[in-house]
Amino acid sequence: MIESSHVLGLLKVVFLVYIAIVVSLIARYAISITKPAKKKFELTAYHGKLFYGWMGLLIFVGVGIHILTFNKIPWVKWDLNRDKIKADKEFNISIADYKFTLPEKTLVIEDGQTVRFNLDSKDYTYGFGLFRDNGSLVFQMQVVPGSTNNLVWKFDKSGTYSIRSTEYSGPKGGNLLVKNAVVVASGPALAQLILENKTQSKTN
Amino acid sequence: MLQVSNLTPLQRVALRFAVVSLLFYGVTILEGMLMRVHQINFDLMDPDHYFAIMGAHPMVGIFGSSFMLVFGAFYFLVPTLTKKTIYSQRLAELTWILMSVGVLIVWLSGFLFRYAALYTNYWPLPVSKEFSPYALGTFAIGNITIMAGIFIFCYNLFATIFHKRDEKEPMWPMLMSALGIDGFINLYRKITRKGTEKEPIMPLPIVAIFRGSVDTILDALVLGGISVIFLYHAAYSLMGTPQSASWFDALIYKNIYWWGLDLIADGLVLIYVAGTWYLLATLISGKKLFMQNIARAALLVELVVSWNVWGHHLLSDQGQPNLMKIVSGEMVTAFELVTMGIAVFITLTTLWQARPLKMTPQLKFLLGGILGFSLGVPAGIIQADLGMNRILHNTQWVIGAHAHMQLLVGLGMTLYAALYTLFPMLTNDVKLKSNALTNFHFWAHLIGGIGMAVAMGFAGMDGMLRRTIYPADATFKTEMIVAAFFGSLMILAYLAMMYNIINSIGIRGLIEIFIKLPALKRKAEPAIQT
Ligand code: HEM
Numbered sequence: 082m083i084e085s086s087h088v089l090g091l092l093k094v095v096f097l098v099y100i101a102i103v104v105s106l107i108a109r110y111a112i113s114i115t116k117p118a119k120k121k122f123e124l125t126a127y128h129g130k131l132f133y134g135w136m137g138l139l140i141f142v143g144v145g146i147h148i149l150t151f152n153k154i155p156w157v158k159w160d161l162n163r164d165k166i167k168a169d170k171e172f173n174i175s176i177a178d179y180k181f182t183l184p185e186k187t188l189v190i191e192d193g194q195t196v197r198f199n200l201d202s203k204d205y206t207y208g209f210g211l212f213r214d215n216g217s218l219v220f221q222m223q224v225v226p227g228s229t230n231n232l233v234w235k236f237d238k239s240g241t242y243s244i245r246s247t248e249y250s251g252p253k254g255g256n257l258l259v260k261n262a263v264v265v266a267s268g269p270a271l272a273q274l275i276l277e278n279k280t281q282s283k284t285n
Numbered sequence: 286m287l288q289v290s291n292l293t294p295l296q297r298v299a300l301r302f303a304v305v306s307l308l309f310y311g312v313t314i315l316e317g318m319l320m321r322v323h324q325i326n327f328d329l330m331d332p333d334h335y336f337a338i339m340g341a342h343p344m345v346g347i348f349g350s351s352f353m354l355v356f357g358a359f360y361f362l363v364p365t366l367t368k369k370t371i372y373s374q375r376l377a378e379l380t381w382i383l384m385s386v387g388v389l390i391v392w393l394s395g396f397l398f399r400y401a402a403l404y405t406n407y408w409p410l411p412v413s414k415e416f417s418p419y420a421l422g423t424f425a426i427g428n429i430t431i432m433a434g435i436f437i438f439c440y441n442l443f444a445t446i447f448h449k450r451d452e453k454e455p456m457w458p459m460l461m462s463a464l465g466i467d468g469f470i471n472l473y474r475k476i477t478r479k480g481t482e483k484e485p486i487m488p489l490p491i492v493a494i495f496r497g498s499v500d501t502i503l504d505a506l507v508l509g510g511i512s513v514i515f516l517y518h519a520a521y522s523l524m525g526t527p528q529s530a531s532w533f534d535a536l537i538y539k540n541i542y543w544w545g546l547d548l549i550a551d552g553l554v555l556i557y558v559a560g561t562w563y564l565l566a567t568l569i570s571g572k573k574l575f576m577q578n579i580a581r582a583a584l585l586v587e588l589v590v591s592w593n594v595w596g597h598h599l600l601s602d603q604g605q606p607n608l609m610k611i612v613s614g615e616m617v618t619a620f621e622l623v624t625m626g627i628a629v630f631i632t633l634t635t636l637w638q639a640r641p642l643k644m645t646p647q648l649k650f651l652l653g654g655i656l657g658f659s660l661g662v663p664a665g666i667i668q669a670d671l672g673m674n675r676i677l678h679n680t681q682w683v684i685g686a687h688a689h690m691q692l693l694v695g696l697g698m699t700l701y702a703a704l705y706t707l708f709p710m711l712t713n714d715v716k717l718k719s720n721a722l723t724n725f726h727f728w729a730h731l732i733g734g735i736g737m738a739v740a741m742g743f744a745g746m747d748g749m750l751r752r753t754i755y756p757a758d759a760t761f762k763t764e765m766i767v768a769a770f771f772g773s774l775m776i777l778a779y780l781a782m783m784y785n786i787i788n789s790i791g792i793r794g795l796i797e798i799f800i801k802l803p804a805l806k807r808k809a810e811p812a813i814q815t
Contacts, residue, residue, distance in 0.1 A: 085675075092746060103659050114637065115642060143622040147619070150673060160675070215760070217748040221601060225539065231603055232603060245753075249405075249407075
């Protein structure tokens with residue numbers, strides 16, 4: 082399944098190639114414009130066609146991007162249909178006074194499960210983002226007080242993730258980080274984690 | 286050297302705007318570099334201080350520097366292009382004074398009271414217990430003062446465009462022309478071959494200035510209105526009876542606030558910029574603007590588009606209806622690519638007609654500005670997508686590859702192109718002393734701006750959030766060091782430009798733009814020995 086790391090990896094390449102193309106086109110234009118024209122410039126129907134062709138290309142690219150991502154990036158459909166999707170697991174998380182309150186110490190997810198995260202803010206606008214160990218972003222959403230903030234995500238790879246608020250909520254907002262809060266696992270590792278969570282909640 | 290006594294009042298007021306703008310720009314980039322150094326883990330300051338700087342930085346940059354330079358240029362250009370007298374010289378003076386005082390007060394709200402709800406001011410953070418009523422009240426008063434300056438500017442500008450002191454032009458055709466409706470009528474006549482095309486009454490740059498100013502008024506109404514609410518809350522808190530913040534829904538507020546704020550980023554900036562490009566292209570090439578009816582019509586489309594794109598700021602807000610995300614956030618926003626693309630095409634073709642052109646500083650900076658928007662607009666279109674926004678929103682990509690690319694390279698270079706064009710007109714032909722320094726300014730700013738924006742973009746793609754500090758965490762240190770290197774280039778570019786300008790007009794000339802200094806005593810002539 083396509084992950085954010087694949088999309089962002091591709092974006093890095095596209096971004097660099099795009100910069101290289103645009104910079105060289107403008108550089109070429111800048112050099113050519115200082116040279117005398119081979120023949121006197123005359124406006125012809127060709128220039129009009131070029132202009133409308135250019136507009137057509139821009140509309141194609143502007144709208145095409147959304148059609149492409151709608152078809153290729155899985156989380157767009159999860160998001161648009163999230164009210165209809167039946168989740169395997171649901172986590173209710175609240176944030177107040179610059180603290181996350183998680184339903185369990187570690188949010189344990191089984192490989193392949195579809196999860197709904199319900200977020201609630203008691204005071205300010207926060208964010209909710211899941212990050213890999215190397216700091217890269219899996220997904221994020223805004224957590225607005227008084228709003229229904231939920232997101233559906235399908236996990237198909239074992240791993241440990243941290244949670245961080247992705248919205249500025251004041252200078253104290255930097256505390257909103259829970260390292261290794263989410264673990265996706267399968268098999269014996271999963272059983273072990275579930276057991277640990279159970280023991281933890283009993284001792285609490 | 287500048288002879289201030291020979292300047293007209295219009296030249297002098299435009300120069301006042303320019304000087305204040307350049308000084309505020311210096312403050313902005315200094316603040317930017319302070320934040321950057323902190324991001325490399327030099328641990329310069331506590332979070333309160335860091336975020337107070339982050340709150341002040343865009344306010345000083347946008348209102349103190351960018352708006353100020355644009356307003357000064359337009360105060361000079363509108364009467365010059367329409368061949369009319371300015372409606373009120375006094376109001377023009379009042380504009381820069383109010384805006385400078387307002388920006389200073391906003392800056393003080395951060396410096397003295399650590400106000401740091403940042404420029405988005407999400408409800409209810411500004412009115413919460415996080416900031417003292419003094420902090421909130423000072424910010425609100427500063428913002429209201431800035432907005433008052435903006436209203437006065439727009440009033441004075443509209444009054445200049447439409448006043449009939451100098452000629453007897455009827456009002457209705459002038460208004461039609463300022464709105465660009467005559468561009469549509471001409472296009473209709475051309476396509477249907479019914480009737481002949483008529484030369485529009487208003488010069489194209491005036492049409493752009495008029496249209497952009499409609500957005501300017503609307504944005505000032507929203508930001509000013511919200512500041513009045515802040516002031517009300519601050520006043521009650523000071524009286525010991527803080528008001529509840531629950532009367533305003535956070536999501537509705539966010540929609541209203543972003544509607545207003547986005548009229549700056551996606552409205553007036555793009556429209557003013559298109560108008561400036563068209564003006565510069567015709568001045569540099571000496572040719573008529575290519576496809577000028579389309580350009581006029583496109584400016585009206587751009588205005589309407591700008592009222593409907595704020596939804597791209599709320600693509601990650603799950604309470605926002607999906608339809609609004611798709612229509613406003615994705616589809617209408619995509620038209621910004623089209624309107625900006627039209628402006629790029631028309632400008633480049635107009636210049637192309639006049640080959641060979643000399644690569645003057647104006648032309649260089651103009652091309653730099655076009656390059657900046659050609660890189661920054663698509664970066665914005667990418668993040669204005671439901672799929673991409675989920676993994677890019679609030680990362681350094683947004684503020685780097687998109688925002689700083691547009692502000693520093695796109696807008697910055699365009700404003701410098703205007704500055705280098707207007708400099709001789711405003712100073713009665715004072716020549717800049719060093720071409721080498723102008724060249725250095727160009728290259729260092731261009732390379733610095735693109736380099737910094739790209740480094741921030743990469744940090745964003747690696748997961749680094751905006752508005753977040755990572756104490757004792759070196760994950761994004763490399764990207765931030767690269768960004769700091771390119772940022773330093775921009776500081777050098779600024780210093781080179783300032784030195785060149787001050788050296789050319791003289792310190793005395795610079796001061797005399799604002800206050801009259803006592804006349805210089807002539808040196809006594811040496812006695813002739815016989
Ligand atoms: C050398 C020049 C500059 C440097 C080094 C710089 C640096 C920075 C840094 C480090 C941030 C914080 C990013 C984050 O972590 O969220 C920032 C934010 C910002 N800057 Fe700049 N900047 C520069 C110039 C400018 C200029 C000229 C403007 C406006 C005209 C501007 C507008 C902004 C805005 C709007 C933000 C977002 C603030 C927020 O998130 O609330 N910057 N800049």
